[in-house]
Each structure stands twice: as structure tokens, then as C-alpha cells.
Amino acid sequence: MLLSPHARKLALTAHVVASVGWLGSVAAFLALALTGLRSENAETVRAVYVSAEIVTWRVILPLCAAALITGLIQGLGTSWGLVRHYWVLIKLLLTIGATLLLLLHTGPIRVLAEAASAGPLTSHLDRTRLQLVVDATLAVGALLVASVLSIYKPTGLTPYGWRRAQRDA
């Protein structure tokens, strides 16, 4: 079922707001993760990982869910579809990948937040701290690519999209 022009604009606005907010919040998370990795001040490190957990659960996850849901509405409610154009399909896969990466993140973030709350972090968590930086960098990259795809909309129909276009012609 295709959305009316008014509903389409509303859904697009919600999708852009959620997606850009998600990108910004992951960038903020990356700044926290970098500070946590490099700082030698125990108070700063503690504040960083406790904040990172709050930002993850209260900002990043809700925006991620909103971006995914509004993206599905956009795809299913317009003639773009979800799997007709390569750029839409890749954007969907990137969003699902970034969501999985985020869900994988929640465990190590909780471990670091609890350890930081209990006292100075020991060296056995160094790899986990580095892992947060790497994963957040990848997530920012994936969300930047998704944003670029949304704006440029590079051409290319999938075999399914091509068959649909032939049938509708």
C-alpha cells in the first residue's frame, strides 16, 4: 500500500531526523570511547564508561529502532520498495548490520560501566576498550555511507526490481 503524499513527507521527516540523530549519537559515543581508551585519569575513565552506557540505552538504541522502523515504512509505503534498487537494499543491510553491531556492543559496554563504577580499570579490559572504539568507528562509517546513498541514490535495479519495472511498464 502506497502512502499519501502527506504521510510520505511525514514518514520521510521522521526517518531523516532518526537517522541523522543516530549518526550524531554514535559519533558522540565514539568520542567517549576514544577518551576512555586514551585517558589516564581514573575519574574521567569512570565518567566516560558510565555515560557511554546511558547514551547507548537511552539515545542510540531508541534512535536506531526509530531509523529502522521509519526506513521500513518509507520503503514499503513508496514506489522505492525495499529490494528493488541496489541503493535501498544496501542501505537496509547497512542499517541491520549497524543494529546488530550495536546489540553486540551492549554486553561489553555494561561490563566496562560496571567495572569503572567499582574502581580503576585493570589491563585485562584494554582489548574491550579498543573493541568499542573500532566498532563505533565502523558504525559511524556505515551510517555515513547510508546517508550518502540516501542523497545520491545511485542507479541500479536489482533483478527483482527490474522484473517489477518490466511488469508495471
Place this chain on the structure above:
Amino acid sequence: MSDPTPPPMPGWVKVFIVIAIALFVGVVLLHLAGRGLHGH
């Protein structure tokens, strides 16, 4: 009469797939290495 063959996959999609697979394998290896190091 229309051509029944779908157009080939665009070059930018192929480049994207190669980069995505390389990054995915890298992330999985990093996570596995982290788990192995922590013993859980």
C-alpha cells in the same frame, strides 16, 4: 520485443560488497580474539 535478461550488477555495488565482506570478517575476527583473550 523487450530484453528478458536483467541488467548486470553495477560496478559500485560489486566494490561495495567486497569492502563490506572484508570489514565484516575483520569485525568477527576482532570479537573472537577478544572473547578468546578474556576466556568467555
